[in-house]
Amino acid sequence: MAEFLAHYNYWAAIVLAMIGLFAVIARGNLIKKLIGLSLFQTAVFLLFITIGKITGATAPIVGAGFTLYSNPLPHVLILTAIVVSVSTLAVGLALTVAIRRAYGSTEEDEIQHKDRVPERE
Amino acid sequence: MDRKEGRRAIEIYINIVLLFFLVATGLAAVLLRNLLASAMLLGIYGLLMAALWVVLDAVDVAFTEAAVGAGITTVLMLLAIALTERHEKRPSRPPYLALLAALVTGGALVYATGGMPAFGDAAAPAHRHVAPEYIARALDETGVPNVVTAVLASYRGFDTLGEVTVIFTAGMGVLLLIGVGARRRKEGGGS
Amino acid sequence: MKDYMLLRIISKMLIPFILLFGLYVQMHGDYGPGGGFQAGVIFAAAFILYAIVFEVETARRVAPMAVLATAACIGVLLDGGVGVAGMIGGGNFLEYGALAHDPRHGNHLGITLIELGVGITVAAVMMIVYYSFAGRR
Numbered sequence: 001m002a003e004f005l006a007h008y009n010y011w012a013a014i015v016l017a018m019i020g021l022f023a024v025i026a027r028g029n030l031i032k033k034l035i036g037l038s039l040f041q042t043a044v045f046l047l048f049i050t051i052g053k054i055t056g057a058t059a060p061i062v063g064a065g066f067t068l069y070s071n072p073l074p075h076v077l078i079l080t081a082i083v084v085s086v087s088t089l090a091v092g093l094a095l096t097v098a099i100r101r102a103y104g105s106t107e108e109d110e111i112q113h114k115d116r117v118p119e120r121e
Numbered sequence: 122m123d124r125k126e127g128r129r130a131i132e133i134y135i136n137i138v139l140l141f142f143l144v145a146t147g148l149a150a151v152l153l154r155n156l157l158a159s160a161m162l163l164g165i166y167g168l169l170m171a172a173l174w175v176v177l178d179a180v181d182v183a184f185t186e187a188a189v190g191a192g193i194t195t196v197l198m199l200l201a202i203a204l205t206e207r208h209e210k211r212p213s214r215p216p217y218l219a220l221l222a223a224l225v226t227g228g229a230l231v232y233a234t235g236g237m238p239a240f241g242d243a244a245a246p247a248h249r250h251v252a253p254e255y256i257a258r259a260l261d262e263t264g265v266p267n268v269v270t271a272v273l274a275s276y277r278g279f280d281t282l283g284e285v286t287v288i289f290t291a292g293m294g295v296l297l298l299i300g301v302g303a304r305r306r307k308e309g310g311g312s
Numbered sequence: 313m314k315d316y317m318l319l320r321i322i323s324k325m326l327i328p329f330i331l332l333f334g335l336y337v338q339m340h341g342d343y344g345p346g347g348g349f350q351a352g353v354i355f356a357a358a359f360i361l362y363a364i365v366f367e368v369e370t371a372r373r374v375a376p377m378a379v380l381a382t383a384a385c386i387g388v389l390l391d392g393g394v395g396v397a398g399m400i401g402g403g404n405f406l407e408y409g410a411l412a413h414d415p416r417h418g419n420h421l422g423i424t425l426i427e428l429g430v431g432i433t434v435a436a437v438m439m440i441v442y443y444s445f446a447g448r449r
Contacts, residue, residue, distance in 0.1 A: 006239035011231055012140040016147050018227040023151040025223070026216035029209040031156055031201060035163060038194070039147050042170055049179045054248060055241030056129060059180045060268040061344065062260045068243070070178035071252040072268040076277060079269065080284040082185045083349045083434055086193055087291030090441040093201035094298040097448070100205045107210050180345040184337075188353040193438060196360060200445040263419040265342040273347065274423040274430075278406040281426065282391050285433050289388045292437030293381075300444030301377065 009050040017043035028108040030096045034089060041085045048074040132176060139173045154209045156202050164195035181269045323365045330358035338431045342420070348427035352434025360442045368446045377443055380436045387433030394425045 016039055023036025052074035060072035096106055103111045143166060150162035167190025174183035238245035259271040273281055334355035341347030363371035394406070401410025401418075408422025409415035 006242075007234045007237060008137065009140070009240045010234040010237055012144060014227050014230045014234070015144055017230075018223040019144070019147050019151055021226065022216070022219050022223040026212065026219035027151075027209070028212045029156070031198070031205065032151070032159070032209055035150055035159055035198075038163065039151065039166075042166070042190070045182075046170075046173070049174060049177050049182060050240060051237075051245070051247050052179065053177045053241050054243045056125070057178060057243070059178045059345070060256060061180075062256065062266045062268060069256050069268070071248050072255055072272055073252050074247075075179045075182050075269045076272045076280075078179070079182050079185050079273065079347075079349055080281060082182065082189050083353065084284055084287050084291075086189045086197070087288045087437060087441070089194060090197055090445075091291050091294045091298070093197055094295045094441075094444065097201060097204045097299050097445070106205045109213055181347065181350070184345050184350045185353065188350055188357060192357055193353060193360070193442075196364075197441065197445060200442075204445070204448055262416065263423060264416050265420060265423055267342055267344060267347075269345075270341050270347050270423065270427070274426040275408060275419055278395070278408075278422075278426060281430065282395065282406065285388055285391050285430055288437050289384055289433055292384055292440045295441045295444050296377075296381070298444075299448060300440070 009053075010047065013043045013046040013050065016040075016046065030099065030106045030108065031093070033108075034092045034096070037092070038085065038089055041081075045078045045081065048078050136173065136176050139169055139176065143169050143173065154211075155207065156209055157199070157207055160195060160198035160202060163198060164191050167191035167194060181267075319365055323361055327358050327362055330361070331355060334358065334435075338427065341427055342423065348430030349434055351427075352431040352436075353438060355431070355435040356438035356442070359439050363442060363446060368443060372443065372447075375439060377440065380440050380443070384433050384436035384440065387429045387431070387436065390429035390432065391426055394422055394429070398422070 020036040020038075020040030020043060023039065024033050027033055027036065052071035054068060054070050057068040057070045058066050060069040060075065062069070099111065100106050103114055105111055105114075146162050146166045146169065150159045150166060153159050153162070167186060170190055171183045171187035174180070174186055238247075255272050255276060256268055259268045259276075260266055263271045263275055265271040265275075334351050334357075337346035337354055338348060338351035341351070359371060359375060362374070394408070394411075396405070398407040398410050399405055403410035406422075409418045411421050412418035
């Protein structure tokens with residue numbers, strides 16, 4: 001039972017990732033898709049940081065009186081990934097705004113419909 | 122010893138409570154039709170995530186997440202929603218296929234966690250390669266006690282250079298898509 | 313949002329402290345939590361708060377887009393330049409040991425410069441992104 005319960009952090013990451021995946025597939029709204037994508041991203045961050053955690057350890061800042069530190073490597077990777085994720089999110093939102101200007105909509109169905117049926121007809 | 126055990130138990134409780142809140146806000150952010158409410162929930166989600174990072178010893182990540190996830194992301198989302206639409210339309214087809222895909226993928230991943238080391242296990246493979254070296258040598262080699270900063274800027278400096286380039290490129294992309302580039306095109310095209 | 317007196321005064325009082333905190337995080341990243349990525353975002357947040365309360369056009373006069381675009385480039389070039397400086401000093405690309413006589417000091421100097429470059433680029437890009445979104449309509 002203890003062995004079974006030792007993975008709940010991973011499961012939470014998986015649940016969050018699947019909520020994000022569901023939003024990306026099921027929702028037609030482009031902004032909603034981006035929200036789903038950022039949920040998926042944070043789920044991956046959670047997975048990495050969970051792997052780096054050691055029970056009873058402290059934050060990886062070397063100081064007197066501490067010997068056990070959590071793994072700093074995932075922290076480095078995720079720290080940069082968070083700032084990159086907001087930059088890429090900004091690019092996605094900018095594309096959405098540009099699409100809205102060109103098509104007058106942010107719904108996937110309507111955009112595809114407009115692509116199939118040219119406006120001149 | 123007893124006090125240490127108690128502190129660990131509290132850490133685990135806080136962790137589980139935060140995870141529940143995260144799943145609840147994430148689910149609500151996806152299910153709500155009002156995009157403005159979704160963006161607000163995403164901000165709360167970022168703040169909860171920052172709290173969780175502190176519990177998981179990732180203080181530098183918590184710092185970044187609190188500034189980015191709860192701050193900048195929400196502002197950008199709100200601005201983008203102000204420029205597009207506030208409400209999401211109902212999708213034309215029911216989402217059964219997406220639900221199935223998410224459940225099957227999720228099930229497979231949960232099954233795969235059986236092969237992962239237990240949460241917080243100090244003997245996990247991830248902690249036995251370069252990480253102990255970084256912790257043991259960072260202060261002597263660089264004079265920087267914060268191992269995260271030492272690894273970020275020195276041991277993995279090439280990685281950071283790449284990330285900075287990505288951020289720079291993303292900024293220029295936004296500028297060309299809806300900033301200077303769009304304005305110039307608008308003036309030139311006359312529409 | 314210029315008409316809300318409370319908001320205007322409180323944000324005017326807070327902005328210098330946010331900027332100062334950003335600089336503190338930038339400089340203190342070696343010894344505690346913090347560093348270029350966090351400092352850049354915090355520094356940009358102060359300007360974004362200013363732009364939200366006092367209109368984007370006012371903020372543009374304080375930090376024009378051309379300055380920000382140049383700053384973003386300077387940050388990336390500083391990071392790359394530190395790498396090349398290591399090569400000139402006789403080491404590999406991004407090897408800071410060659411930057412000073414003592415490799416330990418060289419490493420510390422290299423880390424400080426790289427973090428500075430990261431901070432400048434991140435702050436500039438965040439402001440560019442905000443200006444681009446808020447400047448439309």
